[in-house]
Every structure is written in structure tokens, then in C-alpha cells.
Amino acid sequence: MCQYPKHVQLKEVGPRDGLQNENVFIDTDDKIKWINMLSESGVQEIEYSSFVHPKWIPALADARDVGRRIKRNPNVSYSALVPNLKGLDHALETGIDAASVFMSASETHNQKNINKSIDETYPVLKKVIQEAKTAGKFVTGYISTVFDCPYEGRISPEQAVAVCDQLFDYGVDSISLGDTIGSAVPSQVEALLDHVLSRYSQEKIIMHFHDTRGMAIANIMTSIQYGITRFDSSVGGLGGCPYAKGAAGNVATNDVLYLLHGLGIETGIKEEKIQQAALYIQDKLGKRLPSKALAYQLSNFKKTV
């Protein structure tokens, strides 16, 4: 039988990665109320918004207002996405414990997403990382499309590791490896982690899965077998692709908790609080979220076995 870690740490990315992929703008007061609910769930990290220009992510145009008005729980580390020095300045003014920088392992995806080549992106991120570290903040580097790119297809572990090397060299504390299009299967996770963990220790690596094709929980299991103990997830599986009715977004925090707690792994997170937060945002979005654990929990309100 597999040996499981005692504790796994989740970062709740629903307020950022989840909402940025939803078509509906959630009213700022509602967002704040919702993030405050998440802050009381026991989760240790919350990414509350993005300081990318509102032109690119209109759903998160209220990042400053949200950041100023959420009730900060001293047991939670609050992060925000920052694309450049200006974004970092706004985030620092607003209040962050950690900054998240981002780029792609795929040249084409990076170009489409950031409007720069990978080589043009590095010096920008270097400055952001160094200024954030100077300000005493933790820094996470998100690397997207580490397995597959919607434009280029399969991405080699070497390509992803090359980006890891640069970002660690610039001083990031940890790297979050993103299956942005939710296409990976466990053998791809194994191949990448074989490479990454030959260079970096497990506690520096976060895995970030989308559940687009229903593989995320299996990929998390495989990551755990490799000693990974940090994952990003999103309440209810928020963030389904706007083009894909019924397609899932980030792996659902609810499903991850069902898995981890079932395996006897502690997270410090209360499942019923996450369920309440999922119901709250589901109601505001006016659509059912894709989490299966959530759908089951909801059905049980009406059901007598």
C-alpha cells in the first residue's frame, strides 16, 4: 500500500483563476463576502484577485477594491496575480502576503497570453520577482501549459524545466506547474515530475490541474505518490471554459478534499465551509458548478437513502 503524507496544503484559486474564466461579473460586495467565507474555511492560502490590466480580465477589474475590503484572517496567506512592476505596485499598495507571477512553458501560448516571447518575458518577471522579494513577499511562479499547449501540442518536460530553472534562479520561492487545458494523464505527470524533482525538492513544487476531461483527481493522486504536498484548487470547480458547456475548470476543492480526507490526509479545511462557499458562488453565477462531490452533497439534502 501507498504511503501518504500527513498533511497537504491547498491554495484556493477560485477568486482568481476560477472567476477569470467565468463570463459573469460577480458584484464586488458579493466577491468580498465570498472570499471572507473562504477565509474562515481553514484554507491557508487564497489567491484573491489579479492585478492584470482590467482590459484583459474584466471579471477581476475590482482587484484593488476587493483586496482593500476583504477581512484578513491572520492564518491565511493572501496572494494576487501580478503581470509586471505596475501590477506588483498596485498589489503591494492593496495588500498581499505573496505575489504570483506567470508565464507559459509553450512559446506560442506565452505569445498569445502575454503578448511576448518567452525570452522577452524573463526580464520582466525577473524585476517583478526581485522587487517582490525586496518587499519581503513570498513569490510563486505559475508556469502554464506544462503538459500540452492548445497551439503546439505536447510540451516536453525539458521545456517546462527550462522555465523552472530561470524562475528559481530569479528567486521565486515555489513554482506551480499548470495543466492549463486539463489534458494531462498520470503518465505525463510522472514524466514531468521525474525531471522536475531530480532538480528541485517537492516542497517547492505545486501542482495546478484543470479537470477539463476528468483526469485531475487521478493526476493529484500520482503527484502525491511523487511526494507533492501542495495543490491549487477552486471551490466547486469554478472556471469552466466559457466555450465549453459542462466542461470543468480548475479541479474542485470539494473533490480534492473528499480525496485527501478519504486518504486520511489532513488539510485543516472544513468541507462544509467549502460546500457553503460553493453554493454561494454557484447561486451568484446562476449555474451549476461541475464538482461531482458538490453535486452529490447537494443531492443529499433532498434524498433519503
Next chain:
Amino acid sequence: MCQYPKHVQLKEVGPRDGLQNENVFIDTDDKIKWINMLSESGVQEIEYSSFVHPKWIPALADARDVGRRIKRNPNVSYSALVPNLKGLDHALETGIDAASVFMSASETHNQKNINKSIDETYPVLKKVIQEAKTAGKFVTGYISTVFDCPYEGRISPEQAVAVCDQLFDYGVDSISLGDTIGSAVPSQVEALLDHVLSRYSQEKIIMHFHDTRGMAIANIMTSIQYGITRFDSSVGGLGGCPYAKGAAGNVATNDVLYLLHGLGIETGIKEEKIQQAALYIQDKLGKRLPSKALAYQLSNFKKTV
């Protein structure tokens, strides 16, 4: 890295386990057309219906008509569920390659489902198994609630193994271990397979997962790591609990194929054929099926990346 098997064999149970849990009666002509589609997908086993009394499973009241009129592909083994000698006689008259008998590892679930205690069920199944073997048929024993029972809670591996022992003793060729309520996590699969595989070889054991809480694909991964190469699955994830809107049924054949083919494991099944069959039955049921791979595939018809 994990060593994966070269080939995994799926049994398509949508026409039986899927439909028996749906509220809508699918017209017999539509069922036949659909099973004929499945017969051309490359799948090697199809459970086409159940010869349980129609009072108990009205959705499958047309088992004889279906069995007589489907077009038999010589490369497919056709099975049906049989509860007793009368059911077996009907199935033999109608035409089966394999008979499936069933009972629970949980005393209470067996009582509620079959209206007999476990000890009262054994002699009934013994006769059915022996008569089916005499008729030259393969026999599979389904054991349900091998992990958790909705009435009794956790079921010990010893309880499940005790039922395995009896059914193998009566002559079944293989046993399908069912996570009937879709509650298991991989550590439970490990605990059960540690017991079962210390007594029986992997090729005699089929794993049957429901995806109620989104754990099925991870449980299949764990089973594969234990050398299991046979799984039951259902087109589109058919068979969601009638009480649970959005809750999933059997693990979706579509999702399992995405996993297996992604791992480089052959199944002989063409994904697009399964997708077509899923679309067909989804249309007849008038509701979206829970498979995430299917939802993604559908979204791609409308999407330009």
C-alpha cells in the same frame, strides 16, 4: 515511472447498469439501435439488459425483445444480468454469451436489494452459476457495496473476500467488485486489492466504479497499478442517481478511454464511436450526461481554439 499494461478490457454496462438507474424508459427500437452502435465501437463485452423481474427494473422490461433483435457482432461477448434460474432460462432462450449474477458484500444492502440475507442468496446463485456453466456460458459475479454500504457504512475487505470465496467456489469465471455508491478513494481500493489479489489472480478480477464523487478515474489508476486490466464502464457516465441532479453514475467509458489511451494502453475501442453512442443516448434521455471528456468533446464542435 509506473509500468502500464499493454491492453485493458472494458465491459460496456450502459445498456444495463446505466439505463436501470435512469428515470426515462428508452424505446426498445432506440435501445437496439444504440446497442448496435456500441457493438461496432470495438468494445469486446456488452451487458445488454437484465432479466430481473420488470417490476423491479421497469427500464429494462424489454430485455427479451432487445436480446432477440440486437445485431450480434461475433467479436463481442453479450451478457445479461440474471437473478435466479427463471431469469437465466429467459436469458439463455434469448441469447447470451455470459451470465452475470449479483449480490452484495453488505448484509443490509443485500437484504434491501435482493430481499434475502447473504446466506439465503448463496444457494440461489450456486444453482444459477452451475446451470449457466453447464450451458457453456461464462459467468461473472457482481459483488456490490464492496467498499461502503449506504446503510452499514464501511465494509471490510474480509467481508468482500468472503463473498468472492463463495462465488469462485460455485464456479464463476470472474468477479466484478462494485463501488456501488461511488464513495471509495484509492486507499480503499489498495486495501481491498491487497486482500483479494493475495487469493485470486488479477485476470479474474474486474473493478466496477461509480463516479458519484469524482473519484472513479483515480480508483481505476490505482487498480491498474495493482495489475487489474478489466473494468466496467458506461457510455457518457450514464446512470446518475435519480435523486441526485448532476451526480454521476457508472464511470464514463469516454473518460476511461481518455485515460487509458493517454497512458498508451490499448483497448481496441474507437473513442469517436463511443462519443456518437453517448450523443445518441443523451438525446433520447433529454439530459446532459456527466462525462467530462464527453462535455469537452462536445464543446470542441463549437469552439475555435
